[in-house]
Amino acid sequence: MANILDGLKLSKQIKVEIKQEVEGYKDNGLRPPHLAAVLVGNNGASMTYVDNKIKDCEAVGFKSTLVKLSDQTSEKELLNEIDKLNKDDSLDGFIVQLPLPKHINEEKIIMAINPDKDVDGFHPENFGKMALDMETFLPATPFGIIVMLERYKISTVGKDVVVIGRSHIVGRPMSILMSRKGNPGDATVTLLHSKSKNLEEYTKKADIVITALGSPHFLKAEMIKDGAVIIDVGITRMEDSSKDRGFYLAGDVDFESVSQKASWITPVPGGVGPMTRAMLLKNTMLSYKRKIK
Numbered sequence: 344m345a346n347i348l349d350g351l352k353l354s355k356q357i358k359v360e361i362k363q364e365v366e367g368y369k370d371n372g373l374r375p376p377h378l379a380a381v382l383v384g385n386n387g388a389s390m391t392y393v394d395n396k397i398k399d400c401e402a403v404g405f406k407s408t409l410v411k412l413s414d415q416t417s418e419k420e421l422l423n424e425i426d427k428l429n430k431d432d433s434l435d436g437f438i439v440q441l442p443l444p445k446h447i448n449e450e451k452i453i454m455a456i457n458p459d460k461d462v463d464g465f466h467p468e469n470f471g472k473m474a475l476d477m478e479t480f481l482p483a484t485p486f487g488i489i490v491m492l493e494r495y496k497i498s499t500v501g502k503d504v505v506v507i508g509r510s511h512i513v514g515r516p517m518s519i520l521m522s523r524k525g526n527p528g529d530a531t532v533t534l535l536h537s538k539s540k541n542l543e544e545y546t547k548k549a550d551i552v553i554t555a556l557g558s559p560h561f562l563k564a565e566m567i568k569d570g571a572v573i574i575d576v577g578i579t580r581m582e583d584s585s586k587d588r589g590f591y592l593a594g595d596v597d598f599e600s601v602s603q604k605a606s607w608i609t610p611v612p613g614g615v616g617p618m619t620r621a622m623l624l625k626n627t628m629l630s631y632k633r634k635i636k
């Protein structure tokens with residue numbers, strides 16, 4: 344039976360560390376870090392994510408601002424809002440929750456964010472810095488996975504790592520971070536995606552498999568090798584009237600079978616998700632420290 348990579352427990356520990364750091368600054372008469380989140384429309388999952396981000400800020404002593412805009416907001420209005428946030432000196436960072444309504448061009452919005460306040464690490468300048476090993480805001484999910492491997496002392500050096508999914512915010516940056524120098528890093532990386540053929544040929548040989556597909560229970564025990572490390576980024580809401588809340592959250596990994604064969608595995612929920620949340624706080628802290636220097 345695999346050991347659990349307990350992202351929930353680790354994220355709580357990291358939040359305590361951040362809170363202590365914030366208290367230290369406050370004791371020295373400094374203002375707390377300040378994060379803003381922009382939510383456009385009323386996508387259920389996005390509303391939950393943004394609520395959680397605001398709650399996380401409160402938990403560690405950050406100031407937070409929620410900018411809630413209607414789904415009728417035009418691209419121009421949103422760009423104006425971003426301009427205000429870019430110019431707001433009291434703000435260390437902000438995020439624009441994705442996905443945006445169809446009539447708004449996400450690329451244009453991301454490009455409008457001041458890279459120094461882009462604590463999601465989505466702006467091309469920050470993505471480029473990440474790819475070039477320069478200090479910057481790392482995208483929260485890959486960053487959370489890196490920190491999790493580090494804290495659990497799981498080495499990636501010389502390991503065969505398979506990443507499934509090439510999204511701009513998870514798979515693509517994950518593959519870059521795993522291949523860069525250092526530990527975590529120094530891995531031999533294969534990036535699989537929807538057009539890849541014979542996925543099992545790759546997953547079966549992998550020491551570490553990171554799935555970011557959004558395809559419930561996709562990865563089965565027969566697709567991995569004995570003792571592999573399994574990181575499940577997938578989180579899909581499955582309607583189920585037998586559950587208290589009327590749904591449950593499913594990962595990309597068939598946990599029941601895969602956990603019998605893996606050496607380490609992240610649960611869903613309670614694995615990668617809480618780590619992602621904690622890394623947004625870390626990025627905000629980094630921005631704060633740059634500003635108060």
Ligand code: GUN
Nearest residue numbers: 438439440441442463483
């Ligand atoms: N939508 C899904 N994940 C994220 C994220 O990390 N940041 C933002 N802004 N939107 C998202």
